Amino acid sequence: MLSASLKSVLQHARYLPLWSALTAVRWRSFDSRSSGLGATFRTVMRWFPPARSRFDREAKRVFPDMKPVTRAKLGQDMGWHMGRTLFEIYHDAEFQTHHHKFSASGPGLGALKEAQRLGKGAIVVSGHFGQWEAIRAVIKIHGLESGAVYRPNKNRHYERRIRTGIEAGGKPILATGHVGTRALVRHLRDGGIISILLDEKYSEGVRIPFLGHDALTSLSAAQLALKYDLPMIPAFGTRVGDGNTFSVEFEAPIPHTDSIEMTRAFNDSLSTRIMANPEQWYWMLKRWDGA
Structure with a gap:
């Protein structure tokens, strides 16, 4: 079993990329920051093999005849949406005030x-x-x-x-x-x-x-x-x-x-x-x- 200190270090390491993406552009508007995290997640879905493989396994089940290039784009588009969604949840107090x-x-x-x-x-x-x-x-x-x-x-x-x-x-x-x-x-x-x-x-x-x-x-x-x-x-x-x-x-x-x-x-x-x-x-x- 991992020691408590090692587990804490690993948790910090796994959180650091998201923390960096959330804090690096704090000066930008809410929508720009949301779109920026969406772009980051889109890139992950394009270039990170474990994420691509996990997505492909699920999407192939529902869309077995979809062309690989189309499925790849679907995964990247999902990443864009999910990145934005995560940003908005993390900043829900502000998000909730955007009644318009x-x-x-x-x-x-x-x-x-x-x-x-x-x-x-x-x-x-x-x-x-x-x-x-x-x-x-x-x-x-x-x-x-x-x-x-x-x-x-x-x-x-x-x-x-x-x-x-x-x-x-x-x-x-x-x-x-x-x-x-x-x-x-x-x-x-x-x-x-x-x-x-x-x-x-x-x-x-x-x-x-x-x-x-x-x-x-x-x-x-x-x-x-x-x-x-x-x-x-x-x-x-x-x-x-x-x-x-x-x-x-x-x-x-x-x-x-x-x-x-x-x-x-x-x-x-x-x-x-x-x-x-x-x-x-x-x-x-x-x-x-x-x-």
């Missing part, structure tokens, strides 16, 4: 407001697509607040910055695990809103089709919605135009049936979004491992 960047639509926003009017909680479900923090920004613009569930990062330097950014979007911020689940239930029963990203592999989940292939998927959001009679609202923040603005759509709440059928409906909805804008989904999640 967000446009909202869809029946789910009205359903969310109605649930709050009745004193009920609500579950907003999304994925690592577009800019998911734009969803909570719009919720805040409309006078509400959504907490979030997140998976803590093992690198304490990333973790500190990421958690600070996520907290700026709304509280409470609840880590995955038993303690976080208990707090989540209390928050929902007290009438709170929570946002959950449902597109990560969940080893104890159920195999449900996602982008045409079975993927281990958590049923927790649907189970909570059914148990406590809460709306489960899919929402997506698509990056549009030059990448500095966002179209946030709140779809109608998923009808209450059973947890598998409801989660399948969400997977189908997210899959549709990804197929329309594949460069805006984070393909590096190892989504189908072990499925």
